[in-house]
Amino acid sequence: MSDTGGRAVDPQAVLQVESLTKSYQPDGSSPVLHGVDFEVQARELVSVVGPSGAGKTTLLNCITGILRPTSGDVRFAGGTVDGPPDRLAMVFQDYGRSLLPWLDVMGNVTLPLRRVVRDKARRAERALHVLESVGLNGAERKKPYQLSGGMQQRVAIARALAYQPILLVMDEPFASVDAQTREELEDLTLKLRKEYDMTIVLVTHDIDEAVYLSDRIIILAGSPTTVRGNLDVRLGRDRDQITTKALSEFNELRAIVHAGVRGQELHP
Amino acid sequence: MMRKAPARTPDLWTVPRHVLKLLSYIILPAFLIFLWWALTVHSTSFIFPKFTKIVSSLKNYWMTAHGMGELWSSLRNLMVGYAIAVGLGIIVGAWLGASKAVRQVFMPVIDFIRSIPPPVLLPLGVVLIGVGDDMRITVITFGSIWPILFATIEGIRSTEPLRLSMSSVFHLRRVDHWWRLVLPGASPHIISGMRTALQIAFVLIVISELMASSSGIGFEILQASRTFRYADVWAGAIVLGLLGVVLNLTFGLFAAAILRWRTAESRARGMS
Numbered sequence: 001m002s003d004t005g006g007r008a009v010d011p012q013a014v015l016q017v018e019s020l021t022k023s024y025q026p027d028g029s030s031p032v033l034h035g036v037d038f039e040v041q042a043r044e045l046v047s048v049v050g051p052s053g054a055g056k057t058t059l060l061n062c063i064t065g066i067l068r069p070t071s072g073d074v075r076f077a078g079g080t081v082d083g084p085p086d087r088l089a090m091v092f093q094d095y096g097r098s099l100l101p102w103l104d105v106m107g108n109v110t111l112p113l114r115r116v117v118r119d120k121a122r123r124a125e126r127a128l129h130v131l132e133s134v135g136l137n138g139a140e141r142k143k144p145y146q147l148s149g150g151m152q153q154r155v156a157i158a159r160a161l162a163y164q165p166i167l168l169v170m171d172e173p174f175a176s177v178d179a180q181t182r183e184e185l186e187d188l189t190l191k192l193r194k195e196y197d198m199t200i201v202l203v204t205h206d207i208d209e210a211v212y213l214s215d216r217i218i219i220l221a222g223s224p225t226t227v228r229g230n231l232d233v234r235l236g237r238d239r240d241q242i243t244t245k246a247l248s249e250f251n252e253l254r255a256i257v258h259a260g261v262r263g264q265e266l267h268p
Numbered sequence: 269m270m271r272k273a274p275a276r277t278p279d280l281w282t283v284p285r286h287v288l289k290l291l292s293y294i295i296l297p298a299f300l301i302f303l304w305w306a307l308t309v310h311s312t313s314f315i316f317p318k319f320t321k322i323v324s325s326l327k328n329y330w331m332t333a334h335g336m337g338e339l340w341s342s343l344r345n346l347m348v349g350y351a352i353a354v355g356l357g358i359i360v361g362a363w364l365g366a367s368k369a370v371r372q373v374f375m376p377v378i379d380f381i382r383s384i385p386p387p388v389l390l391p392l393g394v395v396l397i398g399v400g401d402d403m404r405i406t407v408i409t410f411g412s413i414w415p416i417l418f419a420t421i422e423g424i425r426s427t428e429p430l431r432l433s434m435s436s437v438f439h440l441r442r443v444d445h446w447w448r449l450v451l452p453g454a455s456p457h458i459i460s461g462m463r464t465a466l467q468i469a470f471v472l473i474v475i476s477e478l479m480a481s482s483s484g485i486g487f488e489i490l491q492a493s494r495t496f497r498y499a500d501v502w503a504g505a506i507v508l509g510l511l512g513v514v515l516n517l518t519f520g521l522f523a524a525a526i527l528r529w530r531t532a533e534s535r536a537r538g539m540s
Contacts (some may be wrong), residue, residue, distance in 0.1 A: 084436045084439060097428045098430055102530075111438070112440065114440075145537065163438060
C-alpha cells in the first residue's frame with residue numbers, strides 16, 4: 001500500500017485516485033491536474049464535473065491507463081494502474097468515431113468480446129442480451145450509420161456492458177445528442193446500473209445531469225485543476241426526470257455544484 | 269431511427285444512369301471505331317493500315333492460341349508481380365505507419381530506393397535474376413509497390429486516435445486490432461494506392477518485355493514493329509487497351525465491394 005496521506009484506505013473502493021498530478025511538460029511544470037484525490041466505492045455512480053478545459057479528459061485518460069500520471073497514483077480493484085486495466089470499459093463521447101462503420105451492430109458489440117469469449121455463439125448470446133437491455137432488439141444487423149445518434153450511443157453502451165466491466169467509465173456520453181434523446185439516455189443509464197449493479201464514473205460538464213444521475217459528485221475547478229468539492233447526492237435510487245428535478249434538494253445541489261464549478265465558495 | 273438518403277441534386281438534363289453506361293461502353297466506342305474505319309478506308313499508308321486489316325490481324329494473329337498464350341504470359345506476370353506488391357506494400361506500410369521511430373529510421377532509405385526509375389533496373393535485373401519471368405515480375409513489383417506502401421503508411425497514420433484508445437481500453441487482440449480496426453479504417457487510402465499501382469504495373473508489363481524477352485504481348489508488339497507488321501502493332505495496342513479496360517472494371521468492382529461501408533456511410537450522412 002502506498003502512502004495515502006494519513007487517510008484510511010477503504011478496501012472496498014473500486015477506484016482510488018491519490019494525489020494525482022499530471023503535467024504534459026517533460027520537466028513536470030505547469031500541471032493540468034494537481035493533487036487530485038477521490039475514491040469510488042463499489043456500486044457507486046460518481047460524476048466528475050468541471051468546466052471545459054479543466055482537465056477532465058486528462059483525468060479520464062489517467063484512470064483508463066492511457067496516460068501515466070506525473071506523480072501520484074491511480075488504483076483500480078486493488079492494483080496500481082500502469083496501462084489500461086482489465087475489466088474496465090468505456091463509453092466515449094464521440095460515438096461516430098468510437099463505433100466502427102464497417103462492422104454492424106453485432107460486430108461492434110462483440111469486438112472486445114473476441115478475446116474474452118472464445119465461442120462465437122456465446123459471444124452473440126451475450127451481445128443480444130445487452131442489446132435488449134439498451135432497447136436495440138432487432139438492430140444487430142444494422143450498420144451504425146443507419147441508426148440515429150442516440151441509438152448509436154446505445155450501441156456503444158451495449159459494447160461496454162457486454163464486456164462485463166467492474167468499472168464503467170463514461171466520457172461526456174450524452175453531449176452529442178439532442179435534449180430529448182439525452183433524457184432518454186440518462187434514464188437508460190439509471191435503469192442499467194440497477195439491472196447490472198455496476199460502478200460508474202461519469203464525466204460531464206452538465207450540472208443537471210450530474211445531480212440527476214449521481215450518488216456523489218466530484219467538482220473539479222481551478223488552474224491547475226484540483227478537487228473543489230466532493231458532494232453526496234441523497235436523492236434516493238429511484239429518480240424521474242420530472243419529479244426529481246422539481247425537488248428543492250435537487251435545486252440546492254445544483255446551485256452548490258454550479259458555484260463550485262465557477263470557483264466560488266461551497267455552502268453545503 | 270432510420271435515416272433517409274437525401275434526394276439527388278437534379279441535373280439540367282438528367283440522363284438515366286444505365287443509358288449513360290450504354291452510351292459510354294457501346295455507342296461512343298462504336299462511333300470511334302466507325303471513324304477509324306472511315307478515315308482509313310482508302311489508306312495506302314504503311315503505318316496507318318486500313319481498319320479492316322487491323323481487324324483481320326486481331327482475328328488471325330491475336331485471337332489465336334499463340335496470341336492468347338502471349339497475352340496470358342503477360343497477364344500472369346502482371347498478376348503475380350502486382351499481388352506481391354500489394355502484399356509487401358501493405359505489410360511494410362503497416363509496419364512503418366504504426367511507428368514514428370521506425371519511419372524515421374527507414375524513410376530516407378526508402379525515399380532513395382523509390383526514386384530509382386524501374387526501367388533502370390532492367391539491365392541489373394537481367395544480370396542478377398536472368399531474363400525469365402522472375403525478372404519481369406521483380407520489375408513489376410518494384411515499380412508498383414510504392415503507391416501502395418505510401419498510401420498504407422498514410423492510411424495507418426490517419427487512424428482516429430479515439431479508435432486507438434478504444435482498442436487499448438478494451439484490450440483488443442492484435443489480430444482484431446489490425447484486421448477489424450486499423451486496416452479497414454485505412455482501406456480507402458490503401459485502395460487508392462492500389463489503383464495507382466495497377467496503372468504502373470500495367471505499363472511495366474510492356475517495359476519489362478522490351479529487353480531480353482521472348483514472350484508476352486509487349487514482346488510481340490515490339491517484334492511486329494521490328495518486322496514492319498504495323499497492322500499487328502495496332503491490333504496489339506487495341507488488345508492492350510481492352511485488357512486495361514477489363515482490369516480497371518475488375519478493380520472497380522473489387523474496390524466498391526471493399527469500400528461499400530464508406531459509400532453507404534457518406535450517403536447516410538448526406539455527403540455523397
